[in-house]
Amino acid sequence: MSFSSLVASRNRLLAGRCMSALATAMIPTTLTLAVLRATGSGEALGLVLACEMVPLLLLLPVGGVLADRIRPERVVLVADLTRCLAQGAMAVELLAGVNRVPDLAVLSAVSGAAIAFGSPAVPRLVVAVVPGADRLRVNARIGVVTSVSAVLGPALAGTLTLAVGPGWAAGLTAMVFACSAVTLGGIRTAVIGRGAGERQGRGAGFARELVEGFGEVRKRPWFLTCVLGHGVWHFMAGLFLTLGPLAAVQRLGGEAGWMIIVQSGTVGLVAGVLVAPRLRVRRPLVVVQAGAAVYLLPMVALPVAVGFGLSVVVVAVAYFVAMVGLGVLSPLWETVVAEEIPERALGRVRSFDQLISFAARPVGLAVAAPLAGMTGMAALMVTGGVLVAVANLVAVVRSPEAAPPRAAGDRGQVPVRRSA
Structure with missing residues (x-):
């Protein structure tokens, strides 16, 4: 591929990921307001949102296998077109004033299935388009546009x-997905390479390919340990994002207090993503896990501020620092995994990573209030903060980066040591 083609493909990748992230961020707000306007029922809202999450979790392994069988741009094209059609159908129904909860639930399930197929293909698309030397910089840029879209999407939809009305918001979401599909689907990548001993696409069954993908995970204990640590972080984030608004509204200045905390976190996340490619990192995996571990700070700061009557600024600063760490984590993690996992298995390996992440946060959101009722908010938050720090720092201790370098033939077992 020529230099001009590489630049064009990279630009399409950034633009497409920006549009896809924006449309994705618009969906929850549109759905929430549409269901509440139609029914005023929290149970109905929970049903609709669950109908997106269940197929997403069930079908992610299937999406990982397909991502390793098919050119990633084709998978992303179909996934975004499917979400475009689902949002378009939702827009038609809402504009017609039908507002049937079962219909919205089915369309949410279709969107969840599309995410399950599209998400594992995105890392493969990045690897196929971006040379290794530029991958951290591009991952950081994707992180920036994704973070900004996560803020703009709900605001625009709301x-x-x-x-x-929500019908127009759903219609705009469908149009953005259509643009994303055309942009990302227009990228041209090489045919997936296969070694002589590999059977993918030559009669190997789904179960066998799935097992082979998990085998790639088992070969890399550092990956499995890190992913489990990230899962603990996602679970604790669910606790914080449930209990934080309640504490802020009741004890830390009301709704304005929570908005200060949220916006400080957004600024920190963007700052961390921007800083990541400028850091000189010798041990990227250590930085990744430390970035997740600093989520301890807001988990502890929130009950301390409530208990001692401190200003909301204390929590906002702690959340800012934590989100800087997560902003640094994201592009570094994407880059390390892309360099250390064979491209032929990247979709399946990343689907496992995404499965843990997608599953852990909703569980945290669901159990936050019952757990706080049993243990008290302060004890739960402090314990959760300690657990997220320990789970991720244990991964650092067990990481091969903490040991002397192995021979060059051990590639795939030890994360690379490189300057970012």
């Missing part, structure tokens, strides 16, 4: 819903 504004449109309040101004003209």
Whole structure:
């Protein structure tokens, strides 16, 4: 591929990921307001949101296998077009004033299935388009546009819903998905390479390919330990994002206090993503796990501020620092995994990673209130903060980066040592 083609493909990748992230971020707000307007029922809202999450979790392993069999741009094209059609159908129904919860639940399930197939293909698309030397920089840029989209998406969907109705917000989401599909689907990558002993796409069954993918995970204990640590972080984030608003509204200045905390975290996340490619990192895996471990700070700061009557600024600063760490984590993790996992198995390995992440946070959101009722908010948050730090720092201790370098033939077992 020529230099000009590489640049064009990279630009399409960034633009497409920006649009896809924006459309994805618009969906929850549109769905929430649409269901509440139609029914006013929290149970109905929970049903609709669960209908997206269940197929997403069940089908992620299937999506990982397909991502390793098929060119990634084709998988992403179909996934985004499917979400475009689902949002378009939702827009038609809402604009027609039908507002049937079962219909919205089915369309949410279709969107969840599309995410399950599309998500594992994205890392393969990045690897196929971006040379290794530039991958950290591009991952950081993708992190920036994703973070900004996560802020703009709900604001845009909420504004449109309040101004003209949720049907128009769903219609705009469908249009953005269509643009994303055309942009990412227009990227051209090489055919997936296969060694002489590999049977993918030559009669190997789904179960066998799935087992082979998990075998790649088992060969790399550092990967499995890190992913489990990240799962603990996602679970604790679910606790914080459930209990944090309640504590802020009741004890830390009301809704304005929570908005200060949230916006400080957004600024920290973007700052961390921007800083990541400028850091000189000799042990990227250590930085990744330390970035997750600093989520201890807001988990402890929240009950301390509530218990001692401190300013909301204390929690905001702690959350800012934690989100800087997570902002640094994201592009470094994407880069390390892309360099250490064979491209032929990257989709399946990343689907395992995403499965843990997608599953852990909803569980945290669901059990936060019952657990706080049994243990008290302060004890739960402090214990959770300690657990997230320990789980991720244990991964650092067990990481091969903490041991003397192995022979060059051990590639795939030890994360690379490189300057970012």
